[in-house]
Amino acid sequence: MEFITTTGEAGRSKQFPDVYELALRRLEERHGHKFERAWVFEDAVFGLKSSGTAGFKRVGIYDPHGRMKRDEVRNNCDIFIDSYEDLDLARVLAFEG
Secondary structure, eight states, X not given: OOOOOOHHHXXXXXXXXXXXXXXXXXXXXXXXXXXXXXXXXXXOHHHHHHHHHTTOEEEEEOOTTSSSOHHXXXXXXXXXXXXXXXXXXXXXXHOOO
């Protein structure tokens, strides 16, 4: 990881897209160019919803020890996984939706 961006730095909770947008701006500044596609990896439904409304593509990760229901995570993302072992990078890179 290059850096961490927190909701405290963004000024609002993950119910708003601010933290994702701030992280993207920092990434673009660090690399000196715009990223046409950025993905959010998230286990919280409210984070999946807010990042989606901001135009981010989303990988929903189910956390069996968390408070979110599996179907709610699945229904609010572009790609769903139960764990990072299930992640198929080729699928993410080829995603057109």
